[in-house]
Amino acid sequence: MANDLPPNVRILVVLARTLYETTFIESTGTRLQHLPEVCATAPGRVNLIGEHTDYTGGFVLPLAIGFSTVCYGRGGIVKSNYSGGAGTKCRIISTSGDLSIVEFTASPTSTPATGADRWANYVQGVVLQYLPDLQSDETFVFDMAIAGDVPPGSGLSSSASLEVATAAFLEYIMETKKADMAYSSYMGEMTKDVMAKERAVRCQRAENVFCNVPCGIMDQFVSSAGSKGNLLLIDCRSLDVRKVSPPEEAADNNMPVLVIANSNVKHDLGAGEYPIRVQQCKEATEALSSVNPLIKSLRDASMDDIDAATLSGKLSGVLLKRAKHVVSENARTVEAADAWEKGDWEVIGRLMNESHSSMKDDYETSCEEIDILQELAKNFDGVYGSRLTGGGFGGCTVTLVKKNKARELMYHLRREYKEKYDIIPSIFETTPGDGASAIIL
DSSP: OOTTSOHHHHHHHHHHHHHHIIIIITTTOOTTTTSOEEEEEEEEEEEEEOTTOGGGTOEEEEEEEEEEEEEEEEEEEEETTTTTGGGGEEEEEESSTTOOOEEEEOOTTOOOOOGGGGGGHHHHHHHHHHGGGSOTTEEEEEEEEEEEOSOTTSSSOHHHHHHHHHHHHHHHHHHHHHHHHTOSOSSOOOOHHHHHHHHHHHHHHHHHHTSOOOOOSHHHHHHHHOBTTBEEEEETTTOOEEEEOOOTTOOTTTOOEEEEEEEEEEOTHHHHHHHHHHHHHHHHHHHHHTTOTTOSSGGGOOHHHHHHHHHTTSSOHHHHHHHHHHHHHHHHHHHHHHHHHHTOHHHHHHHHHHHHHHHHHTSOOOOHHHHHHHHHHHTSTTEEEEEEESSSSEEEEEEEEOGGGHHHHHHHHHHHHHHHHSOOOEEEEEOOBOOOEEOOO
């Protein structure tokens, strides 16, 4: 195993490989032992600022974190009639859940799984995005075991991590086939950066189409293209990306750290509210475009446009609030990226606090537990700013704090939150990490 892997990824590789061996070798035989060994990983993410802006073509400022998903197994590209129907089954199993095998055939006519197996749609949907790259009479076949430590339902993008790790797994299979068969290419010749962007687009499309989740591209993009030591300022319309680094003079002793606090609650309201917010943004855009025809999405609008639409009576109520959040959040995100490069932590903290207030009051995606965590952090000595990160209605906060105060902050949050809710929040420090990769074992 590669020695330069992060410790948690090394553990996940062992867990996934062990599950693979006990499931697909000891229990069900060795049908794919002649095919290549494949392993890939992709991280979860935290968004410093820029929430609910990606699906309107706006700006986001995320980073890849040190929690990941690992996919381990054997697989290849075979003829569609390979060994009959049973021979072309893709089989997956995860350390999460009930440890049951989910099977599907990689075919354009595949339909989503239901019930307890719905998690497999995040894998199957990605597979279907790569099928068009194969020859017309080819398909994928693999046995895959999955292990991950991204907390599900925390707003740290466990689903995107699974999608992107699956994509990297498939790309490794395709590259192996290309080398063995002297094919000119399956996906065309791409640079690493272009491949990471293409991977993200495919994974987002899989979630939109096959999983019926109208998400933007942020989660998949940073999981795919994350860069160690850098935040990514992503333009979700053009997909242009800027690596955002702190100034060189920000030595370790002066560089603040990011503390993530998982409330360990997730309100059921959240899943249903996400598509509602997407629709509300579309309706707000229509109202604004009636005043300014140049506005094609909320990305194009300014606060002056909102004022004009409000005065004309075209924009009011809930739609006004949603538009105010998205337009102001885009401006905050670009300003925060510039401030990060200058090391202006006070400005970033102010923008984070403003972002949380906007999420709470205008976008209405916070909840009591998150508000308490944010208040506890914001008022703690050494903290620059704190905010809800992720989709909302539970999940996590992200806090920018002086390095020498981080441990005290974490103790403070655990103690006060436990006292109020009798729940111990999961809390950790994080720094920007790399995105998805194949693992050479």
